[in-house]
Amino acid sequence: MRKICPLCNGLTSSGIRCPKCGGKMVDQGHIKDYFGPYSPYEEDLWPLVMGKVEGNITNGCVHFLACDHCGNKTQRFIKNIWM
Numbered sequence: 001m002r003k004i005c006p007l008c009n010g011l012t013s014s015g016i017r018c019p020k021c022g023g024k025m026v027d028q029g030h031i032k033d034y035f036g037p038y039s040p041y042e043e044d045l046w047p048l049v050m051g052k053v054e055g056n057i058t059n060g061c062v063h064f065l066a067c068d069h070c071g072n073k074t075q076r077f078i079k080n081i082w083m
Ligand SMILES: [Zn+2]
Pocket: 005, 006, 007, 008, 009, 030, 061, 062, 063, 078
């Protein structure tokens, strides 16, 4: 048994609805893909992103989501699950 992120492992779709139009929010990838160790924007953006998500980063991961209907973008904290 170990804790994994269901989105990173392709186990599920986000199941999150767009707050603007109610469309389906599609996973755009793990936030670490965007905030790599050499990203020049990391220091500026990371606190902004982290301020928007609830929960402890060590118990899950943050994904970018985009609405496939209106294009609305957001970040969501995805809780890890036991596998
Ligand atoms: Zn993930």
